[in-house]
Amino acid sequence: MATDFTQEIKDLRATMASVREVTDLDALQQQIHDLEQQAADPSLWDDQERAQKVTSGLSRAKAEYERVTGMDQRIEDLEVLVEMGQEEDDADTLAEAERELQSLRQAVANLEVRTLLSGEYDEREAVVTIRAGAGGVDAADFAEMLLRMYLRWAERHGYPTKVMDTSYAEEAGLKSATFEVNVPYAYGNLSVEGGTHRLVRISPFDNQGRRQTSFAAVEVVPLIESTDSIEIPENELKIDVFRSSGPGGQSVNTTDSAVRMTHLPTGTVVSMQNEKSQIQNRAAALRVMQSRLLLLKKAEEAAERKELAGDVKASWGDQMRSYVLQPYQMVKDLRTEHEVGNPDKVFDGDIDDFIEAGIRWRRAQEKATAEV
Template identity: 50%
Template sequence: MFDLPVKEAELADLEKKSEDSSLWDDPQAGQKLMKKLADLRDEVQSWRSLEKRIHDSLELAELMDESLRPDLEKELEALEPELARREINIQLSGPYDRGNALLAIHAGAGGDDSQDWAAMLERMYLRWCERRGFETEILDVSEGEEVGIKSVTIAVNGKYAYGYLHPEKGVHRLVRLSPFDSAHRRHTSFAMVEVLPQANEEGDIQINPDELRIDIYRSSSAGGQNVQKNATAVRITHLPTGLVVSCQNERSQMQNRENAMRVLRARLLQMRHAEQEKELAELRGDYTKAEWGSQIRSYVLHPYQLVKDHRTEHEMGNTQAVLDGEIDSFIEAFLRHKTV
């Protein structure tokens, strides 16, 4: 899945192309090549640097000098998690794994409990992104009638954002004593998590403006001073597919329109890949439709404390830590499980 000499040969080829005097005749192509060159150069240099650290550690170990043991042990403690991280990164070899993502959370049936659960998931993922150093931007949010949220769409920007987030796609189930039930009975709530790659405006998806219907309306909110008096919310309908996206989080109509187009491109990209995957699966004869209700993970807060992923059987008893954003072990378990 990873061949450093091949990467170095590719880097040399890109460096040669970057010296071509005609490179900037097409500014878009030139910019794309230079970005690819910078990313590949950074990747190759980081692997060669790691290789040198390992080589130096082996040389220290061969000296059999007890006075060097503390330094060697310290370096090995630093190398171990770095190697584990790179092992995961190598598995993220899909066409969009290294890019940005759109994360959407939708409350399921169940009223206040499900809307509160959707808000808890939003907090969990925002905290996880903060830990990872990913930048986040809330593109659109629909507040719950009393508590929580009905839905939210978040742009997650950073290297490998889509690769790390895509295992979270699916139905998430919460079991707890409901704070909204006067009898304090146990309730089960569901929320759907969507993860989409952010499409490249220059090439991934081409949208004909004539195939769009754009409606402008007033933003809705829970009330009070936050209600917009001007029509700034944007709803875009893609006529050929019937896809509808809306954004109302920004005060600027132009910004809402740009955000809605980002979401539309991502959904069209997802639709295109879903159609391709369906055709391939039908040729193999094992196409299975993914349907609501087949939860990927359960978060049980009562009568015991446990978070369990049903795809990998990976589980964690510290539910509060998971809800505070410590979900790396679930993501990594899924990525490793996928390659078994």
């Protein structure tokens, strides 16, 4: 069946109209203008931290603007390509147009997903914590597999990451790990990854070759900013210091630089050991603690308003995704029903389709709740 290019291009333009409406290109242009003026100030680099924020913010704003306007240009170019192919009845040109159409569909869909990220903290950078659950050494190994999966996902997109804390298990794998993804909308994207992940496979640690089911929990919180009003009284915090350690308990630091911070009223615990000094680890731990308490505060407010137990993640159930390696191979999200038959690609960071499906599912859930 021949492709209806006219309808396809019409659909692409309709989607881009909604993308432009949400993106607000005029406001984005003004933001670029303001940041360019700040970047031109010779005294900017007197404050290194502010200078980095301004320059990175300018780069991101320009990239966002060009991503939207560049997509409009690609649609126009596609239309010209189709007209040429049809007028000259050139099969090669029409085949090229078909390939570009497929590429544009995916690119526009990705932009459309961004428009669904309108939550209060969706624009924030993210702090992700992975913890081994039930399943012994297999669960610890699974936690390490998930850490690699998310870091590879970030690497694929060129997103900067920073591993803040790793707690190694005795035999293999990780008890827990915490890392940051330092790019706008990291929280909006990765928040749909929060929940319990399940792995089914023949255990490489079982000399009888039995099938093992293991679990790991993923927690995603928005990175705190200085403008957020979260004050934690000193008497609510318990601070413990200890020596950083590597795999198998091997010491990697001869000083007590690692920090474990406990918020006594809620029992929330944050550990940091990957910075060079105790002061740096303490500051990093406080920032993550504030992020978690901020999200907890918002969840409690939502529960009071709607008599729900926290935010939307609480309704996902104990297992949100299964990774099955035996007796067949499949990764399936239990909320969206999205599934693929190649776990190796998923564990290598190919999770964009799962994230997109999760964002669309979450928006549908929010819309349904609002209509009740």
